[in-house]
Amino acid sequence: MVAGYEGGKALAVIKYSEKVLEHFRNPKNIGMIEDADGQSTVGSPACGDQVSMFLKIREDRITDIKFLSYGCASNIATGSIITEMAKGKTLTEAKAITWKNAVDELGGLPPVKIHCSVLAIDGLSRNPGL
């Protein structure tokens, strides 16, 4: 599935899927982990959104993951879905999660909102714990 498309039909370019809206309204895993094994901050308010991600790792497996977001609905929803996808995974499995996996899981994103979602994935892929 391509971002911005659902069931082969083009969504209006400015429409968020129900799943994006749900993850934006009630994001999973929002917050911080004080004694994180890996912590990353990507982006900066000076130029746009910012995401921080915290990992707790036991025996090569992500036992807990949390994130904070200074960003829009697309950014928050992607942070929420990616933390859900990574939780309980081995480090190798988590590393293999791509931006496309996350967007597919969200039911697509409007093309103009792709930039904002990539940052959330960077928060995971650039995490030193990974």
Add this chain to the structure above:
Amino acid sequence: LEAVVKKMTPFLREAYFLPESFTKRGTEAAEVIDQSNRVLLDAFNIEDGEVVYTSGGTASNNIVISGVLRDVDLREAHIVCTVIDHPSIVNTYEYYRKKGASVTFLKVDGNGLIDPEELRKHIQTKTVLISLTHTNHTIGAIQPLEQLLPIIKEQNPKTRIHIDATMSLNAMALDLSQLPIDFLTFSGHKIYGPKGVGAIVFRKNGPLKPILFGTVTTSPFSPGAENIPGIVGLSEALRIATAQREAYLHKMRPLQERTIKRIESEIPDVVLNGPRPHPEGNLYTFSVKRAIDNINFSFRYVEGESIMMFLDFEDIIVATGSACASSDLKVNYVLSAIGRDHEMAHGSLRITPGWGNDEEQIDQMIDRLKPIVSRLRAQAPCDRYF
């Protein structure tokens, strides 16, 4: 506005004929347009003027700018607008800059206002056109035309003056018998009229050249079949707006005051964008610097689209200048021009009350806004690291 829809609706069927023949039906359509013209000319107090109907403010601005410049040698021409004018002006000026015209994009101060002396410096002997947005669409800054226009005329009486009054007309009268405006443009949907219709009002024999070509019936500047229901709706909306200005002012002032007061006193780390409203501003004088129906705040540590979306869940519609809400990932150019850094523009919200709102709704909006801002701030990493 219901009254406008009611007035327009019969004209989806009536006066359907082209107003060019001397038949009963053709004459009927011509009379409808004539009556609308009269309403527009009266509203701007111009005896001997022309009216061109367009598809909106954007088309009006394009037709004026390109129409004035059509037969001008661009290499010899100088044109002036401001950095915060509406995109239908700024982007058109940028096009002519690329085509070889010399263009000045006047800077504005921290409130979005032009410095009169700066303006004086930039009106040259070869300045053929200046376009100014009277009321800014983002921050509600009102340019003091009564002060600025004489300066332009003093510097170069031949410079044509184009004023975009789209955001002004609910609250303010523009008297063309007093102000040396050559072209005035506006649109229907900002005065509770129909969308997709606007107009240009100008003095007879103004130096405008057609840029659209086709069958000319009523105006050489807008050939083709007239949008009769739109024209009727536009003139009715302007007639009502003119008649109800006092009432609009009385209705909007407490809403604006309350919104600004409550946000500033109840939400920390906020900045008002644009001029502070005059405490007792009389909109019939030009001492007022801010539109009565515009409120624009920046909320530090929060991204604007997120606030906008949460308010939307509550059926409260606002706008944001956040980069996340634009297709080119740039923050709002007006907020940048008044010196807001990326972060402050990113967290901006434009709130524009109207006839349909009351004090209770303003209170509801702010009561909902407060937890939204707190929650998003708690979710953000910013205050922890900056």
